[in-house]
Amino acid sequence: MWLEPVQAVGIIDAMLRQKLVDRAGLEAVARANTGRPGGRRAEWVFGLADAGAQSPPESQLRVRLILAGLPRPVTQHPVLLATGRILHPDLSWPEYRVAVEHDGLWHSDPDQIHLDRQRLNLLVTAGWRVLHVTSRRLHRDFPGLVREVRTALAAAGWHR
Numbered sequence: 001m002w003l004e005p006v007q008a009v010g011i012i013d014a015m016l017r018q019k020l021v022d023r024a025g026l027e028a029v030a031r032a033n034t035g036r037p038g039g040r041r042a043e044w045v046f047g048l049a050d051a052g053a054q055s056p057p058e059s060q061l062r063v064r065l066i067l068a069g070l071p072r073p074v075t076q077h078p079v080l081l082a083t084g085r086i087l088h089p090d091l092s093w094p095e096y097r098v099a100v101e102h103d104g105l106w107h108s109d110p111d112q113i114h115l116d117r118q119r120l121n122l123l124v125t126a127g128w129r130v131l132h133v134t135s136r137r138l139h140r141d142f143p144g145l146v147r148e149v150r151t152a153l154a155a156a157g158w159h160r
Contacts, residue, residue: 002038005044005045005048005063005067006059006060006063006064006067007060008045009045009048009049009059009060009062009063010053010056010059010060010063012026012045012046012049013049013050013051013053013056013059014053014056014059016049016050016051017051017052017053017054026046026049027046029042029046030042030043030046048063048066050062050075051075052074052075052076053075054075054076054090055102057102057135057138058075058090058091058102060138061090061091061100061102061133061138062075062091064138064142065091065100065146065149068142068146069160070146070149070150070153071093071153071158073091073092073093073100074091074092074093074094075090075091076088076089076090077089077092077094077099079092079099079123079126079128081122081125081126082126085122087119087122087123089101089123089128089130090102092128093153093156093158096129096152096153096156096157096158097127097128097129097156098128098129098130098131098149098152098153098156099123099128099129099130099131100130100131100132100133100149101116101120101130101131101132101133102132102133102134102135102138103116103132103133103134120132129152129155129156131145131148131149131152133145
Protein backbone atom coordinates (compact mmCIF):
# COMPACT_ATOMS: atom_id res chain seq x y z
CA MET A 1 0.00 0.00 0.00
CA TRP A 2 2.97 2.35 0.35
CA LEU A 3 4.44 1.77 -3.09
CA GLU A 4 3.85 4.25 -5.88
CA PRO A 5 0.42 3.22 -7.31
CA VAL A 6 1.59 2.38 -10.84
CA GLN A 7 4.25 0.02 -9.47
CA ALA A 8 1.91 -1.44 -6.84
CA VAL A 9 -0.80 -2.20 -9.39
CA GLY A 10 1.73 -3.98 -11.62
CA ILE A 11 2.58 -6.30 -8.74
CA ILE A 12 -1.07 -6.92 -7.87
CA ASP A 13 -1.91 -7.54 -11.54
CA ALA A 14 0.79 -10.23 -11.65
CA MET A 15 -0.53 -11.80 -8.45
CA LEU A 16 -4.05 -11.88 -9.88
CA ARG A 17 -2.85 -13.28 -13.22
CA GLN A 18 -0.90 -16.05 -11.44
CA LYS A 19 -3.91 -16.73 -9.19
CA LEU A 20 -1.91 -16.02 -6.04
CA VAL A 21 -4.81 -13.82 -4.94
CA ASP A 22 -8.32 -13.15 -6.24
CA ARG A 23 -10.69 -10.18 -6.17
CA ALA A 24 -12.49 -11.53 -3.10
CA GLY A 25 -9.19 -11.78 -1.24
CA LEU A 26 -8.26 -8.22 -2.15
CA GLU A 27 -11.68 -6.97 -1.05
CA ALA A 28 -11.32 -8.81 2.28
CA VAL A 29 -7.91 -7.21 2.89
CA ALA A 30 -9.33 -3.79 2.03
CA ARG A 31 -12.32 -4.25 4.36
CA ALA A 32 -10.09 -5.48 7.20
CA ASN A 33 -7.89 -2.38 6.88
CA THR A 34 -10.46 0.33 6.21
CA GLY A 35 -9.70 2.32 9.35
CA ARG A 36 -5.95 1.74 9.37
CA PRO A 37 -3.32 4.03 7.88
CA GLY A 38 -3.10 3.32 4.16
CA GLY A 39 -6.30 1.26 4.16
CA ARG A 40 -8.23 3.56 1.84
CA ARG A 41 -5.23 3.87 -0.44
CA ALA A 42 -4.91 0.08 -0.61
CA GLU A 43 -8.59 -0.20 -1.54
CA TRP A 44 -8.09 2.37 -4.32
CA VAL A 45 -4.98 0.57 -5.64
CA PHE A 46 -6.77 -2.80 -5.51
CA GLY A 47 -9.57 -1.25 -7.57
CA LEU A 48 -7.09 -0.36 -10.32
CA ALA A 49 -5.78 -3.93 -10.57
CA ASP A 50 -6.66 -6.21 -13.48
CA ALA A 51 -5.74 -9.87 -13.99
CA GLY A 52 -5.82 -9.40 -17.76
CA ALA A 53 -2.56 -7.46 -17.89
CA GLN A 54 0.09 -9.69 -19.41
CA SER A 55 3.16 -7.72 -18.40
CA PRO A 56 4.26 -5.00 -15.97
CA PRO A 57 4.53 -2.42 -18.81
CA GLU A 58 0.93 -3.16 -19.83
CA SER A 59 -0.13 -2.59 -16.21
CA GLN A 60 1.83 0.65 -16.05
CA LEU A 61 0.35 1.87 -19.31
CA ARG A 62 -3.22 1.06 -18.25
CA VAL A 63 -2.92 2.71 -14.85
CA ARG A 64 -1.19 5.80 -16.20
CA LEU A 65 -3.92 6.24 -18.84
CA ILE A 66 -6.60 5.97 -16.15
CA LEU A 67 -4.78 8.44 -13.89
CA ALA A 68 -4.49 10.81 -16.87
CA GLY A 69 -8.29 10.99 -16.97
CA LEU A 70 -9.07 8.53 -19.75
CA PRO A 71 -11.82 5.94 -19.32
CA ARG A 72 -10.68 2.60 -17.97
CA PRO A 73 -9.65 0.32 -20.83
CA VAL A 74 -10.53 -3.35 -21.06
CA THR A 75 -7.62 -5.78 -21.01
CA GLN A 76 -7.44 -8.53 -23.62
CA HIS A 77 -10.91 -7.83 -25.05
CA PRO A 78 -11.80 -10.50 -27.64
CA VAL A 79 -12.21 -9.06 -31.14
CA LEU A 80 -13.97 -11.54 -33.41
CA LEU A 81 -12.85 -11.18 -37.03
CA ALA A 82 -14.99 -12.09 -40.06
CA THR A 83 -12.74 -15.14 -40.54
CA GLY A 84 -13.69 -16.44 -37.08
CA ARG A 85 -10.24 -15.67 -35.68
CA ILE A 86 -10.20 -13.88 -32.34
CA LEU A 87 -7.60 -11.26 -31.44
CA HIS A 88 -7.05 -9.80 -27.97
CA PRO A 89 -5.57 -6.28 -27.98
CA ASP A 90 -3.58 -5.38 -24.85
CA LEU A 91 -5.93 -2.52 -23.95
CA SER A 92 -9.13 -1.44 -25.63
CA TRP A 93 -12.28 0.57 -25.42
CA PRO A 94 -14.62 -1.82 -27.27
CA GLU A 95 -17.53 0.63 -27.46
CA TYR A 96 -15.26 3.00 -29.43
CA ARG A 97 -13.29 0.31 -31.28
CA VAL A 98 -10.01 1.83 -30.10
CA ALA A 99 -7.10 -0.39 -29.04
CA VAL A 100 -3.65 0.26 -27.62
CA GLU A 101 -0.88 -2.28 -28.00
CA HIS A 102 2.30 -2.16 -25.94
CA ASP A 103 5.34 -3.15 -28.00
CA GLY A 104 8.15 -4.36 -25.76
CA LEU A 105 11.66 -5.16 -26.94
CA TRP A 106 10.76 -8.58 -28.30
CA HIS A 107 8.48 -6.85 -30.83
CA SER A 108 11.63 -5.69 -32.69
CA ASP A 109 12.40 -9.22 -33.87
CA PRO A 110 11.79 -9.40 -37.67
CA ASP A 111 9.44 -12.36 -37.36
CA GLN A 112 7.50 -10.64 -34.60
CA ILE A 113 7.29 -7.40 -36.61
CA HIS A 114 5.73 -9.41 -39.44
CA LEU A 115 3.14 -10.96 -37.10
CA ASP A 116 2.44 -7.62 -35.40
CA ARG A 117 1.80 -5.85 -38.71
CA GLN A 118 -0.44 -8.67 -39.87
CA ARG A 119 -2.37 -8.39 -36.61
CA LEU A 120 -2.57 -4.60 -36.98
CA ASN A 121 -3.95 -4.95 -40.51
CA LEU A 122 -6.58 -7.42 -39.31
CA LEU A 123 -7.74 -5.10 -36.52
CA VAL A 124 -7.83 -2.06 -38.82
CA THR A 125 -9.74 -4.03 -41.46
CA ALA A 126 -12.24 -4.97 -38.73
CA GLY A 127 -12.84 -1.25 -38.11
CA TRP A 128 -10.56 -0.65 -35.12
CA ARG A 129 -8.23 2.28 -34.50
CA VAL A 130 -4.99 0.84 -33.12
CA LEU A 131 -2.22 2.79 -31.42
CA HIS A 132 1.15 1.25 -30.62
CA VAL A 133 3.20 2.24 -27.58
CA THR A 134 6.87 1.50 -27.05
CA SER A 135 8.59 1.59 -23.67
CA ARG A 136 10.48 4.68 -24.78
CA ARG A 137 7.21 6.43 -25.57
CA LEU A 138 5.64 5.31 -22.30
CA HIS A 139 8.49 6.77 -20.27
CA ARG A 140 9.64 9.74 -22.36
CA ASP A 141 6.54 11.14 -24.06
CA PHE A 142 3.57 10.07 -22.02
CA PRO A 143 1.72 13.41 -22.42
CA GLY A 144 1.93 13.05 -26.21
CA LEU A 145 0.68 9.49 -25.97
CA VAL A 146 -2.28 10.56 -23.82
CA ARG A 147 -3.16 13.23 -26.41
CA GLU A 148 -3.13 10.60 -29.17
CA VAL A 149 -5.32 8.17 -27.24
CA ARG A 150 -7.69 10.97 -26.23
CA THR A 151 -7.90 12.10 -29.89
CA ALA A 152 -8.60 8.55 -31.11
CA LEU A 153 -11.32 8.07 -28.49
CA ALA A 154 -12.89 11.46 -29.26
CA ALA A 155 -12.86 10.72 -33.00
CA ALA A 156 -14.74 7.52 -32.19
CA GLY A 157 -17.40 9.35 -30.16
CA TRP A 158 -16.06 9.53 -26.60
CA HIS A 159 -16.89 12.73 -24.74
CA ARG A 160 -15.32 13.52 -21.42
